[in-house]
Amino acid sequence: xxxxxxFYTIRPNQEIFERIQHEQKRIGYYRLPFADIRDIVxxxxxxxxxxxxxxxxxxxxxxxxxxxxxxxxxxxFERELLFLESTDPLDIRAKLASLDLNDTFFxxxxxxxxxxxxxxxxxxxxxxxxxxRENTAIVSGEDTLLSRFADAHGMHRFVIPENVGGRFxxxxxxxxxxxxxxGVDIDNMLRGxxxxxxxxxxxxxxxxxxxxxxxxxxxxxxxxxxxxxxxYSSALEGFNKWYIQLxxxxxxxxNINDTRQGLTPIGLxxxxxxxxxxxxxxxxxxxKTVTFIKVADFEEQIIIPKGSVFPEMGYLDGHxxxxxxxxxxxxxIEAIARLKKIPYDVITIDKVDEYNxxxxxxxYELLVSIIGAFLQINAYDQPGVEEGKMILKEMLNG
Amino acid sequence: xxxxxxFYTIRPNQEIFERIQHEQKRIGYYRLPFADIRDIVxxxxxxxxxxxxxxxxxxxxxxxxxxxxxxxxxxxFERELLFLESTDPLDIRAKLASLDLNDTFFxxxxxxxxxxxxxxxxxxxxxxxxxxRENTAIVSGEDTLLSRFADAHGMHRFVIPENVGGRFxxxxxxxxxxxxxxGVDIDNMLRGxxxxxxxxxxxxxxxxxxxxxxxxxxxxxxxxxxxxxxxYSSALEGFNKWYIQLxxxxxxxxNINDTRQGLTPIGLxxxxxxxxxxxxxxxxxxxKTVTFIKVADFEEQIIIPKGSVFPEMGYLDGHxxxxxxxxxxxxxIEAIARLKKIPYDVITIDKVDEYNxxxxxxxYELLVSIIGAFLQINAYDQPGVEEGKMILKEMLNG
Numbered sequence: 001x002x003x004x005x006x007f008y009t010i011r012p013n014q015e016i017f018e019r020i021q022h023e024q025k026r027i028g029y030y031r032l033p034f035a036d037i038r039d040i041v042x043x044x045x046x047x048x049x050x051x052x053x054x055x056x057x058x059x060x061x062x063x064x065x066x067x068x069x070x071x072x073x074x075x076x077f078e079r080e081l082l083f084l085e086s087t088d089p090l091d092i093r094a095k096l097a098s099l100d101l102n103d104t105f106f107x108x109x110x111x112x113x114x115x116x117x118x119x120x121x122x123x124x125x126x127x128x129x130x131x132x133r134e135n136t137a138i139v140s141g142e143d144t145l146l147s148r149f150a151d152a153h154g155m156h157r158f159v160i161p162e163n164v165g166g167r168f169x170x171x172x173x174x175x176x177x178x179x180x181x182x183g184v185d186i187d188n189m190l191r192g193x194x195x196x197x198x199x200x201x202x203x204x205x206x207x208x209x210x211x212x213x214x215x216x217x218x219x220x221x222x223x224x225x226x227x228x229x230x231x232y233s234s235a236l237e238g239f240n241k242w243y244i245q246l247x248x249x250x251x252x253x254x255n256i257n258d259t260r261q262g263l264t265p266i267g268l269x270x271x272x273x274x275x276x277x278x279x280x281x282x283x284x285x286x287x288k289t290v291t292f293i294k295v296a297d298f299e300e301q302i303i304i305p306k307g308s309v310f311p312e313m314g315y316l317d318g319h320x321x322x323x324x325x326x327x328x329x330x331x332x333i334e335a336i337a338r339l340k341k342i343p344y345d346v347i348t349i350d351k352v353d354e355y356n357x358x359x360x361x362x363x364y365e366l367l368v369s370i371i372g373a374f375l376q377i378n379a380y381d382q383p384g385v386e387e388g389k390m391i392l393k394e395m396l397n398g
Numbered sequence: 399x400x401x402x403x404x405f406y407t408i409r410p411n412q413e414i415f416e417r418i419q420h421e422q423k424r425i426g427y428y429r430l431p432f433a434d435i436r437d438i439v440x441x442x443x444x445x446x447x448x449x450x451x452x453x454x455x456x457x458x459x460x461x462x463x464x465x466x467x468x469x470x471x472x473x474x475f476e477r478e479l480l481f482l483e484s485t486d487p488l489d490i491r492a493k494l495a496s497l498d499l500n501d502t503f504f505x506x507x508x509x510x511x512x513x514x515x516x517x518x519x520x521x522x523x524x525x526x527x528x529x530x531r532e533n534t535a536i537v538s539g540e541d542t543l544l545s546r547f548a549d550a551h552g553m554h555r556f557v558i559p560e561n562v563g564g565r566f567x568x569x570x571x572x573x574x575x576x577x578x579x580x581g582v583d584i585d586n587m588l589r590g591x592x593x594x595x596x597x598x599x600x601x602x603x604x605x606x607x608x609x610x611x612x613x614x615x616x617x618x619x620x621x622x623x624x625x626x627x628x629x630y631s632s633a634l635e636g637f638n639k640w641y642i643q644l645x646x647x648x649x650x651x652x653n654i655n656d657t658r659q660g661l662t663p664i665g666l667x668x669x670x671x672x673x674x675x676x677x678x679x680x681x682x683x684x685x686k687t688v689t690f691i692k693v694a695d696f697e698e699q700i701i702i703p704k705g706s707v708f709p710e711m712g713y714l715d716g717h718x719x720x721x722x723x724x725x726x727x728x729x730x731i732e733a734i735a736r737l738k739k740i741p742y743d744v745i746t747i748d749k750v751d752e753y754n755x756x757x758x759x760x761x762y763e764l765l766v767s768i769i770g771a772f773l774q775i776n777a778y779d780q781p782g783v784e785e786g787k788m789i790l791k792e793m794l795n796g
Contacts, residue, residue: 074488280647283651284660
């Protein structure tokens with residue numbers, strides 16, 4: 001009898017599940033939806049300014065923007081949320097020109113506290129207006145340049161736990177503070193995330209769905225190396241960008257067998273991209289999976305009137321745009337289904353609210369953890385972006 | 399002696415060049431920069447409204463938006479340009495809410511004249527305001543539903559030539575009319591495109607550069623199947639989207655040997671994406687080429703003051719954001735160069751003006767034609783997006 005232990009087999013689902021259960025002790029994002037948010041809610045009530053400006057880049061802004069863009073398409077918030085993130089001087093000029101600095105609350109967000117873009121922007125801002133406890137609060141790691149700055153100025157500060165990575169931080173203070181400030185119901189948001197957590201860790205419906213999907217991606221990673229997200233609402237563009245970061249930065253890694261891994265994310269918006277990128281999906285090299293995201297109820301009745309102009313296209317009359325975009329999604333899905341050659345799935349969002357977008361985002365975080373475990377990579381670090389940062393520092397010093 | 403004629407060899411550059419020279423008789427976009435634009439310029443002077451709304455999707459809006467977004471980051475135009483394209487009801491509601499319909503000029507653009515999104519939006523708009531010669535002009539094919547509508551209402555109309563495809567139409571009336579209306583110097587724009595044309599067809603510098611690049615992509619299409627555009631300016635986001643459509647819809651095709659072809663485009667914006675997607679490029683599967691696009695001179699001096707806050711990061715002090723973003727691009731380029739494993743190239747845009755963006759866009763159109771010729775595909779049709787359109791019509795009729 002011989003006993004064999006090999007690295008080649010894709011591990012059984014149950015083993016991956018146990019690994020993820022165990023990972024919860026080490027990786028902080030899993031339990032974020034259970035945190036006490038009373039401090040954040042209470043703080044939000046003390047802020048009077050009409051505009052909130054997040055100064056942060058990458059994981060410090062993408063998740064917040066995804067949720068804000070999604071919700072504000074439907075809800076009108078009392079306060080406006082802006083993001084200062086790029087060092088593009090034209091972008092900085094344009095955004096600052098639209099701001100009343102005296103009616104703005106600043107929220108610098110950086111886990112390391114030394115992010116070049118964030119600190120550069122703060123250095124410049126501090127030359128335009130005094131940054132004080134009255135107009136600034138800080139979200140950063142426990143003991144960083146930025147957190148010490150907050151303490152020295154008596155500013156409120158919120159801590160990003162050491163074991164929560166930027167791209168997994170939307171349910172920490174990183175996302176909760178700015179979203180609470182503009183009036184998002186962050187309690188409802190966390191409820192949506194908790195629902196997915198409970199379902200997954202009790203091996204319910206989410207477990208089945210996410211495990212099957214993650215396993216398929218890994219088993220077919222060479223054949224289908226590109227994962228397209230085809231979102232049928234303009235309001236999901238921010239979500240697409242967040243997905244792209246989460247996917248690319250978590251899964252583009254060298255694994256324990258010293259082998260390069262990585263799945264390439266693409267974000268599309270329907271119906272716009274069904275006029276273009278769809279051609280590549282349908283007739284190009286078959287290296288893509290497609291996930292459609294639909295909104296079941298936009299709660300917005302705009303009707304194409306009966307008897308309107310262009311009677312030659314009367315088949316459009318009487319339909320609502322809600323139904324039209326829904327049918328456009330269905331028609332694209334059907335066109336792909338008929339080929340029987342392109343793996344696809346459909347996610348339907350019940351309605352445009354915090355609960356639903358949080359459910360979607362938390363599911364994607366879990367999916368990435370599952371794929372990372374199957375691939376035997378560390379989904380939570382990002383060694384490949386450090387080299388550029390060091391070179392930049394040398395260049396600027398030199 | 400045997401003589402062999404085979405389909406396997408990638409054809410010599412000279413043969414591809416001759417094919418493209420010949421193609422000019424059949425494919426209309428090549429000669430667009432030489433067209434007479436006096437009619438368009440004269441028409442633009444007659445329009446008094448403060449807001450211009452393009453109603454068009456895909457090739458009817460992406461190119462115009464790319465140029466407008468790029469230029470308006472630097473220049474302030476007297477008129478505002480908006481795009482109604484999606485059937486997303488929340489998007490429609492938000493855009494219409496921001497409009498003064500009585501001070502808006504509408505520009506429906508559709509080559510076929512029967513684009514579902516465009517006609518649906520027009521049907522709805524016509525129930526809100528009378529569309530007349532005073533507030534509407536049409537850009538469409540010579541004899542379409544839309545052009546007949548224009549004639550019936552005595553509206554100005556501009557023709558999209560039959561042999562110019564949507565994604566290659568930015569230098570036709572599709573792009574020129576809306577851009578002239580907001581005050582873009584379309585003459586300077588066409589000059590930029592003509593410069594590339596002259597250089598390419600006289601086998602000058604553009605010929606060498608584009609031919610080498612196209613050939614490399616085709617020779618390595620299996621190994622490097624994903625082409626990343628890494629643009630270092632927020633104002634190039636529209637250009638990235640245009641590139642994605644052009645690339646995906648033109649190159650995702652079945653070729654004359656009945657073999658699926660296709661290169662997958664990705665658009666990134668630096669410095670934002672150097673905090674995320676860069677990880678996948680550096681450490682993931684090596685299936686990507688990278689093209690960096692830099693702006694040499696933003697003509698915008700925002701300086702990080704000396705002696706500012708955060709003295710611990712004093713190496714940032716005294717630099718302009720212009721220089722900072724430039725060095726960030728250089729640092730990312732250097733990090734990739736040091737690996738010696740990832741094919742990359744760098745395009746530098748002299749300054750933010752019409753001439754430069756037109757040069758860039760016309761170069762990309764030529765590059766796509768070259769790659770299409772090498773791949774032995776028809777880069778100008780889009781059979782793969784028709785099926786979904788037919789299914790939609792059935793669904794809406796049923």
